[in-house]
Amino acid sequence: MINLDDGNIQTYSMNYYDKMKGKGKLLNEYDLLDRTADNLLNGKKMIDFLGDTKAKFKSLVKELLISRIDIIRKNYAEINLYMMSAEFCQSANSDMKVELHNIKRGNLREKARRHFIESRISTEYGENTWLKNHWLNSSLSKVCKSDDELKIFIQKFTEKFNKLNNFVKKIFFYDQLENVDKNLRHEILLQLDINVCPYCNRNYISKFKKNGELKSSADLDHFYNKDKFTLFSLSLYNFVPSCQICNSRLKGTKIKGIFHPYTQKIDYSDFCFKLMIEKDADLSLFFGGNVEGLKINIVHNEKYKDHIETFQLDSLYNIHKNVAVEVLLKKQTYNQSYGHLMDKIFSDLNFNETQKNLFLYGVDLEQSNFHERPLSKFVFDLMDPL
Ligand SMILES: [Zn+2]
Helix, strand or coil: CCCCCCHHHHHHHHHHHHHHHHCCHHHHHHHHCCCCCEECCCCEEHHHHHCCCHHHHHHHHHHHHHCCHHHHHHHCHHHHHHHHHHHHHHHHHHHHHHHHCCCCCCHHHHHHHHHHHHHHHEECCEECHHHHHHHHCCCHHHHHHCHHHHHHHHHHHHHHHHHHHHHHCCCCCCCHHHHHCCCHHHHHHHHHCCCECCCCCCCECCEEEECCEEEECCEEEECCCCCCCHHHCCCHHHEEEECHHHHHHHHCCCCCCCCCCCCCCCCHHHEEEEEEECCCCCHHHHHCCCCCCEEEEEEECHHHHHHHHHCCHHHHHHHHHHHHHHHHHHHHHHHHHHHHHHHHHHHHCCCCHHHHHHHHHCCCCCHHHHHHCCCHHHHHHHCCCC
């Protein structure tokens, strides 16, 4: 829910690239790959997917390590096919259940099965020719005939895809980070310098040194999970510093409907926290009352629904009703009673707008700094007129 600027990734990227290729492992393993293995998805050799010459492979490695994934996807047609296929393998079974849920047996369901596959072949990212080949090489009437046949179709495609991933895994696997430097994971967290989980904007991401060694108390989420999107296991843009709850308990391998904090910006005006106050609610609870009669709602565009549900933001932010009331009381007090006195103090102290907001509300209300402190976006929204 918090947009992140990728400036730190760009600053760190060449350093990261040099480290990863430094020991030569990543690049030299190319020479050991089986050049005869077939890629069942496109009828070519597996090696072609990673580059049919070492020079091409080297340039691909660099892109994969440090370039934006959406840009790589645009520049490399085969990688775009890989992404579409990984998405398909990851979600086809569960999507199928949802899409066919209310469709009765018979012709209608048969048509729905056909539509299910065809819509996965023609996607917003272009035609998935790997899936199309698999479709054309199957007995279409049989695949559409029953749910079980459709499941077999998905399973067989996934098996072909997994073979490609096993090939890719000989070079791109997460443990390479440790092979290069046992502290590299902590170093990445330090270099990306995100202080609060961008998925929830509630929990701190801590980096520190103990006995001279870098430590961290956060996860490095693979936005695209390394099991299906193996090719991006080591991509700097695929690492999202996040809290353990968001990464491990809530997001898991899910990507559908989740906004990538670095590359898919959330429109903050379409995603707002509102405090709903019932008539008889007692705002004096700032001093220790109960929070009944209050509710935190998230007013949002439909496109953020999955994101909000995945991270349970609706429920989790209702824990912070007391913070909401505190903010409103501070705001009222500042506006109505003591504003002019406080302005005088701020002026005497030479406080700028950021310092003033930190003093009053404990957060920086500048949108580009939301990742610095917990609940920044929440407080920012509550500062809107009552
Ligand atoms: Zn979180």
